[in-house]
Amino acid sequence: MALTPADVRNKQFHVVRLRPGYNEEDVDDLLDRVEATLMALQGGPQSGPLITAEEVQAARFRSTRLSPGYNEDEVDDFLDVIVDDLRARGLSSGATAGAARRPTQHPYAQQHPQGPQPPSPYGAPGAAQAPGSGPAQPPMRPAQPPIGASQPPPGAAGPAYGETPRERPRMTPEDVRNKEFATTRLTTGYNEQEVDDFLDSAEVTLEALLNGRPDRALLTPAQVERVQFGTTRARPGYDPAQVDAFLDLLADELRRYEQP
Incomplete structure (x- = not known):
C-alpha cells in the first residue's frame, strides 16, 4: 500500500x-x-x-x-x-535502481559507533506503540497497590529504608538508564528533558537502595506518583501513556523498600 x-x-x-x-x-x-x-x-x-x-x-x-x-x-x-x-511513483533518477540499498552499518548516519543494545524487561525498541494522544495537562497517576511479595534469593540486597527488602528487586538502575519511549509528532507529548532528568534521579535512587543507602535516595514512591511534566506539541515529546506506565512500575518498585 x-x-x-x-x-x-x-x-x-x-x-x-x-x-x-x-x-x-x-x-x-x-x-x-x-x-x-x-x-x-x-x-x-x-x-x-x-x-x-x-x-x-x-x-x-x-x-x-x-x-x-x-x-x-x-x-x-x-x-x-x-x-x-x-x-x-517514478520519483527516481534510476541511477541506483537495482543496486544494493543498505550496507551492513547504518546508512544514514554521519557517525555510527556500534555497540550492543542491552535488553530491558521494561520496554524494548520495536515494541508495539500507539500515537500519543495525552491530554493538554498531564494527569495525576493514582496510587498503585504494592506488588505481591516473593521469596528473596540467598544473598539478597542489603537493607533499605532501615529494613531488609521483603522482595527481590525486579527493576535495576540499568533498566531506568536504558528505558526508551516512543516520541510524538504534532500530538501532545511529555517534555523529554524533564522526563530524562527525572529518570536520572530515579536511577540514582535505585542504585542507593540496592546498596543499602536509603539516605542517598532522591525520590520516594509518592514523588514518583505525583510528578507532572510539561507538555509539547510543536516539537517531539515522549509518549505520555508509555511514560506514565513506566513510572507506575517505578513507584511500585520503590514501595518495596519501605518499612511495613
Missing part, C-alpha cells in the same frame, strides 16, 4: 538515551520534505521540488549520545520504505 502524508506525519520512533541515535531535528526535517512531496502528489500545494528516492538514500543525520535521539534501526527501516515508495 502506498504511503500517505499522514503515515509520515504520524510516524513515531523510540528514543534512545546514553547510546547512539539519530538527531531528531535532522530526521524530522527530512520527513517534513517527504510529507510535502506526498501531499503535492495528491494535488496539494507544492512549495518546492519533489524529493526523490536518491535524495532520501543520500540523507545523513548527526549522531547523538549525550542527548536523546531516534532509534537508528527504526529510522533506517522506515526510510527504506520511503525509498521504495518514491521509486514506485
